[in-house]
Amino acid sequence: MLLKLLILTTAVLTVTAQKNLAKFGTASQSSYFDVNKGNPVNAVNPPISNNFSVAICTHTKDYKIGDNKTAWWMFNISFGTAYITDISIYYRENFAHRMSGFKLYVANTTKIPPVGHLCYADPGSGNPNITQSIPCYQLGQYIIYYDDKGSTDENVYYGPIVELCYVAINGCEKTFWGNNCSQSCSKNCIDQHCFPGNGSCVWGCNCTGICNAHCLDGCTENRTGLNCKKYNLATAGSVSQNSNSSQPSSQVNDGNFSSCSSIEGSTWIQIDIKKISIGTELFFIIDGMFDYISS
Numbered sequence: 001m002l003l004k005l006l007i008l009t010t011a012v013l014t015v016t017a018q019k020n021l022a023k024f025g026t027a028s029q030s031s032y033f034d035v036n037k038g039n040p041v042n043a044v045n046p047p048i049s050n051n052f053s054v055a056i057c058t059h060t061k062d063y064k065i066g067d068n069k070t071a072w073w074m075f076n077i078s079f080g081t082a083y084i085t086d087i088s089i090y091y092r093e094n095f096a097h098r099m100s101g102f103k104l105y106v107a108n109t110t111k112i113p114p115v116g117h118l119c120y121a122d123p124g125s126g127n128p129n130i131t132q133s134i135p136c137y138q139l140g141q142y143i144i145y146y147d148d149k150g151s152t153d154e155n156v157y158y159g160p161i162v163e164l165c166y167v168a169i170n171g172c173e174k175t176f177w178g179n180n181c182s183q184s185c186s187k188n189c190i191d192q193h194c195f196p197g198n199g200s201c202v203w204g205c206n207c208t209g210i211c212n213a214h215c216l217d218g219c220t221e222n223r224t225g226l227n228c229k230k231y232n233l234a235t236a237g238s239v240s241q242n243s244n245s246s247q248p249s250s251q252v253n254d255g256n257f258s259s260c261s262s263i264e265g266s267t268w269i270q271i272d273i274k275k276i277s278i279g280t281e282l283f284f285i286i287d288g289m290f291d292y293i294s295s
C-alpha cells in the first residue's frame with residue numbers, strides 16, 4: 001500500500017515538473033501604485049509567500065468610487081509561444097476580497113480586455129483562496145491576470161486592484177517537453193509541437209515513413225497513418241508481381257515510404273492480405289517516371 005502511494009506521488013510530481021517560465025520574460029501592469037512601488041516584476045521574484053509589502057508584491061493604483069477602470073497584470077514569455085501547463089498565484093494575505101471575480105487568460109496578443117483562452121474565472125461569490133494553482137493546458141505567449149470587478153474595503157468602494165505577491169507560470173517553450181523541459185519534441189510532430197507532460201504530438205505526426213503514437217521511433221509494425229491510428233492490412237500480406245524488380249517486392253508493404261519496388265513495362269502487383277478483411281482506403285506512393293496507365 002505504501003509503495004502504491006509513493007508511486008502515485010511521484011507521478012503527480014512529474015506531471016507538474018516542467019519549468020517556471022516566469023523567469024524568462026517581462027512583466028507589465030495597468031497602473032502603478034506609486035513611483036517604484038508595487039512594480040509588476042515583484043510578482044515573479046521571491047519571496048514565494050502571501051506576505052505583503054509594495055516592495056515585494058505588485059500593486060496597481062487604487063481607484064475610488066466613480067472610476068470605471070479595469071486592472072491587469074501581464075507576462076510576456078521571451079521564448080514566444082510556450083505550452084503552459086499550470087499557473088500558481090500567491091495573493092496578498094487578508095485581501096482575498098480584492099481578488100474576487102478575477103479572470104486568468106493565456107493569449108497571443110496583449111489586447112485588453114484579453115482575447116485568448118480563459119483558464120479560470122473566479123465566480124465572484126465569496127473570497128477566493130489567496131494561494132491557487134490553476135491548470136491551463138494551452139499554447140500562448142502572454143499570461144494575463146485581469147480584473148474588472150471592484151470591491152468594498154471598510155465601506156470604501158475601490159475599483160479593481162491587482163496585487164500579486166508571487167506568480168509561477170509552469171510549462172515548456174514550444175518544441176520542448178519533460179522534466180525541466182529538457183527533451184526535444186520529435187521532429188515528426190506536426191510543427192514539432194508536443195505536450196510538455198508526455199511528449200505526445202499535439203497535432204499528430206507527419207512522418208514520411210513510419211511513426212508511433214509519440215512520433216519518436218516508428219509505428220508498431222501493422223499501424224499506419226497520421227498518429228498511427230490506422231491498421232495497415234498490407235503489412236502481414238505477401239506481395240507478388242508479374243515482372244522482376246531490382247528491389248525485393250517486400251519493399252512494397254514494409255511501411256517505409258522511401259523504400260520501393262521498382263518495375264518496368266506492362267505490369268501488375270498483387271498483395272495477398274491472407275484473410276478476408278474490410279478495407280477503408282488504399283494508399284499508394286508512386287515515385288518516378290511512367291508513360292501511361294491504361295485500363
Ligand SMILES: *[C@@H]1O[C@H](CO)[C@@H](O)[C@H](O)[C@H]1NC(C)=O
Binds near residue numbers: 047048049051
Ligand atoms: C512572512 O512573514 C512572516 C512574519 O509575518 C515571517 O515569519 C515569514 O518568514 C515570512 N515569509 C517569507 C517567505 O518571507
Ligand SMILES: *[C@@H]1O[C@H](CO)[C@@H](O)[C@H](O)[C@H]1NC(C)=O
Binds near residue numbers: 068
Ligand atoms: C463602466 O463601463 C461599462 C462599459 O463601457 C458600462 O457598461 C458601465 O455602465 C460603466 N459603469 C459605470 C459605473 O460607469
Ligand SMILES: *[C@@H]1O[C@H](CO)[C@@H](O)[C@H](O)[C@H]1NC(C)=O
Binds near residue numbers: 078079080110
Ligand atoms: C514580448 O517579448 C518579445 C520577446 O522578448 C518581444 O519581441 C515582443 O515585442 C514583446 N511583446 C510586447 C507586446 O512587448
Ligand SMILES: *[C@@H]1O[C@H](CO)[C@@H](O)[C@H](O)[C@H]1NC(C)=O
Binds near residue numbers: 140
Ligand atoms: C496561439 O497561437 C497558436 C498558433 O501559433 C495556437 O495554436 C494557440 O491556440 C493560440 N493560443 C491562444 C490562446 O489563442
Ligand SMILES: *[C@@H]1O[C@H](CO)[C@@H](O)[C@H](O)[C@H]1NC(C)=O
Binds near residue numbers: 129131132133
Ligand atoms: C481552495 O482551497 C480549497 C481547500 O484547500 C480547495 O479545495 C479548493 O480547490 C481551492 N480552490 C481553488 C480555486 O484553488
Ligand SMILES: *[C@@H]1O[C@H](CO)[C@@H](O)[C@H](O)[C@H]1NC(C)=O
Binds near residue numbers: 180
Ligand atoms: C533546467 O535546465 C536549465 C537549462 O535549460 C538549467 O540551467 C537548469 O539548471 C536546469 N534545472 C534543473 C533543476 O535541472
Ligand SMILES: *[C@@H]1O[C@H](CO)[C@@H](O)[C@H](O)[C@H]1NC(C)=O
Binds near residue numbers: 190191206208
Ligand atoms: C509534412 O511534411 C512534408 C514534408 O516534409 C511537408 O511538405 C508537409 O507540409 C508537412 N505537413 C504538415 C501538415 O506539417
Ligand SMILES: *[C@@H]1O[C@H](CO)[C@@H](O)[C@H](O)[C@H]1NC(C)=O
Binds near residue numbers: 197
Ligand atoms: C499526453 O498528454 C496529453 C495532455 O495531457 C493528453 O491529452 C494525451 O492523451 C497524453 N498522451 C498519452 C499517449 O498519454
Ligand SMILES: *[C@@H]1O[C@H](CO)[C@@H](O)[C@H](O)[C@H]1NC(C)=O
Binds near residue numbers: 222231233236
Ligand atoms: C496488428 O498487430 C497486433 C499485434 O501483433 C495484432 O494483435 C493485431 O491483430 C494486428 N491487427 C491487424 C489488423 O492485423
Ligand SMILES: *[C@@H]1O[C@H](CO)[C@@H](O)[C@H](O)[C@H]1NC(C)=O
Binds near residue numbers: 243244
Ligand atoms: C526474373 O528473375 C528470374 C530469376 O532470377 C530469371 O530467371 C528471369 O529470367 C528474370 N526475368 C526477367 C524478365 O528479367
Ligand SMILES: *[C@@H]1O[C@H](CO)[C@@H](O)[C@H](O)[C@H]1NC(C)=O
Binds near residue numbers: 210
Ligand atoms: C527506409 O528506406 C530507406 C531507403 O531504403 C532507408 O534508407 C531507411 O533506413 C528506411 N527506414 C527505416 C526506418 O527502416
